[in-house]
Amino acid sequence: MNSLTRWVDTNDGYSIVDVPASLLAVTEAIIGDSLRPLASQTGLGFDALLGDIIHGPSFDAVRSKHFRMFRSEAVKAWLDDPFCRSLTDQDSSIYVSDEENIGHPNIYWRLVRPGSATDVGPVHADHWFWDLGHGSIPPDHRRVKMWIPLRQDPDHVGLSIGPGTHRMHFDYGKVFKDGKYKPVFERGPVDHLLIPAPVKVGQAVVFHDRLLHGGEVSPSQLRLSMELTWVMRDDESEAPTATAATAADRT
Numbered sequence: 001m002n003s004l005t006r007w008v009d010t011n012d013g014y015s016i017v018d019v020p021a022s023l024l025a026v027t028e029a030i031i032g033d034s035l036r037p038l039a040s041q042t043g044l045g046f047d048a049l050l051g052d053i054i055h056g057p058s059f060d061a062v063r064s065k066h067f068r069m070f071r072s073e074a075v076k077a078w079l080d081d082p083f084c085r086s087l088t089d090q091d092s093s094i095y096v097s098d099e100e101n102i103g104h105p106n107i108y109w110r111l112v113r114p115g116s117a118t119d120v121g122p123v124h125a126d127h128w129f130w131d132l133g134h135g136s137i138p139p140d141h142r143r144v145k146m147w148i149p150l151r152q153d154p155d156h157v158g159l160s161i162g163p164g165t166h167r168m169h170f171d172y173g174k175v176f177k178d179g180k181y182k183p184v185f186e187r188g189p190v191d192h193l194l195i196p197a198p199v200k201v202g203q204a205v206v207f208h209d210r211l212l213h214g215g216e217v218s219p220s221q222l223r224l225s226m227e228l229t230w231v232m233r234d235d236e237s238e239a240p241t242a243t244a245a246t247a248a249d250r251t
Contacts, residue, residue, distance in 0.1 A: 002090040004144045004230050007206040013166035014207035016199050019148055023081045024202070027150060027226055030074040031109050034067070050151065054113045054222050062111050063119075065100070072104040079105070093233035097143065099135025105228070109150075112158065112215065112223040120215025123160070123190065126229070127209045128172055128183040142234035143209040147227045149201050153218035157196040158225055159205060162212035165193055170212070187214065 007015035032046050038058035039049055053059055061067055070078060078084065079096070088094045096105030112119040126145055130136075137143065152158045173184035187194075190212060197213075199205045207213065209229075217223070 002094065002232065003087055004094065004206065004232060005142075008144050008166075008208040008211075012163040013211040014161055014163065014197075014205055016197075017204050017206055019202060019204050020081070020083050021202075023078070023083045024148075024150065026078055026081055027109075027148070030070055030078065031150075031224070031226075033074075035062070038062070047151070050111065050222060050224060054111065059111075059113070065108060066102070068108045068110065069100070069102065070105075070107040075105050075107055078107060087230070091232055093141070093231075095231055097135060097137065097229040097231050099130070099229065101135065107226065107228045109224065109226040110215075112217060112225075114221055115217060115219050117217050120158075120217055122185065123187045123194070123212055123214035124172075124183055124185055125165075125170070125210050125212055128185075130209075132174060132181040132183060134180060137231050140234055141231050144206060144230045144232070145209060145211075145227065146204050146206050146230060147197075147199075147213075147225060148204040149199060149223070149225045151222060151224040152201060153221035153223070154200065156216060156218035156221070157199060158216055158218075158223040159197040159199070160194040160214050160216050161197045161205065161207060162190065162193040163195065165190075165212040166208035166210035 007017065028046055032049060035049055035053055038061055039052050040056050041052070044052055053062060096107060098104065098106050100106050126143065130143070147159055149158055170185070170190070174181045175184050193212065194214070196216070197205045
């Protein structure tokens with residue numbers, strides 16, 4: 001069992017792991033290079049740049065997921081960090097998914113304005129998107145998600161998770177939007193299952209593909225985070241047995 005599967009094959013379905021400063025620095029440099037052409041002025045430091053973008057007309061550009069994707073050369077730099085190499089060196093089958101079919105691994109970031117619920121994703125389990133045709137992976141492989149906060153309000157963590165929900169079954173609807181089917185799910189009945197992810201800047205949440213999670217908003221501070229999906233052979237561990245959520249779980 002490699003570190004990624006060990007981190008998620010737990011009762012809770014997630015782990016909090018430390019992220020080295022070297023990887024955080026590479027990540028900020030990549031995001032800064034993407035944002036600087038949109039800034040209203042030159043020479044801004046990274047945090048000033050983020051503030052400039054969220055308060056200016058350029059924010060609409062960063063709402064596009066494709067804009068927020070790391071370019072191929074940036075992906076190579078990111079995966080070359082010793083932290084990433086320490087993961088991929090454990091198992092030759094490990095790679096980062098390309099669910100958007102852009103020709104290279106999908107690593108992307110999200111910038112969320114204070115108090116703006118439209119900037120975050122709703123509660124879902126990642127496997128729903130894959131089941132609806134968002135990308136594919138080889139047979140006998142599995143997925144593990146990694147979410148890394150780069151800036152967040154310590155009193156309003158940017159991600160909620162549902163410990164143990166990877167072992168439950170939840171029904172969801174679907175809607176055809178932007179050329180793809182997307183899951184539709186009501187948060188209310190499962191809200192009591194969710195907690196703020198116990199993660200801070202300098203750490204990552206690594207969680208199971210079936211774990212319920214969703215974005216959160218701070219009333220006063222911006223949030224910057226990044227995420228990716230690791231894929232690896234599923235020959236050393238068994239997928240958790242999904243159980244239907246009980247009536248109590250849905251109320």
